[in-house]
Amino acid sequence: MKDLNILLAGFGGQGVLFAGKVMAYAGLMEGREVSWLPSYGPEMRGGTANCSVCISDKPIGSPLVVAPDVLIAMNLPSLEKFENSVVPGGLIIVDSSLIDKEVKRSDVRAVYIPASELADTNDMKGSANMIILGKMFRETDFCSEENLLKGIRKSVPARKAELYDSNVKAVRAGMSS
16 A cells, blocks of 8 residues: 555544544554654644644554655644645545635646535534545555554444444545545
């Protein structure tokens, strides 16, 4: 499989760090080298949040993603800040419910999904992050579906085990969008 450097970015409270953790665990289940590096402003909810995830067949030299192969932008400030850092030929996934601008670059592939709207209208409020994760899975095949589900299982804490099924539902909605 192709090595991926992924940057997820949005506001605190959108589940950016959780989605990154699911990706990292899914990569780990594939037997690959992974890193997960969260970064958030002091405000947490409502402040900025981003997460670097590396999935590789080789040891990872630095967990910080400065030139992502994939950018997941869950708000306009994140798209504006990180669009130009994506490598040529890379992928930018945009939550088009919250971002009304198009990706300006022609040397990357842009995918638009109304993740927040899909979450709100399909009784999955707060699951836009997992819908976008499902879309990214479909676009990149960064792991097997079985290992993606294992990554979700590992990331959902035991005290919130009832959230596993709703996370799977959201990921599958993203896969089919």
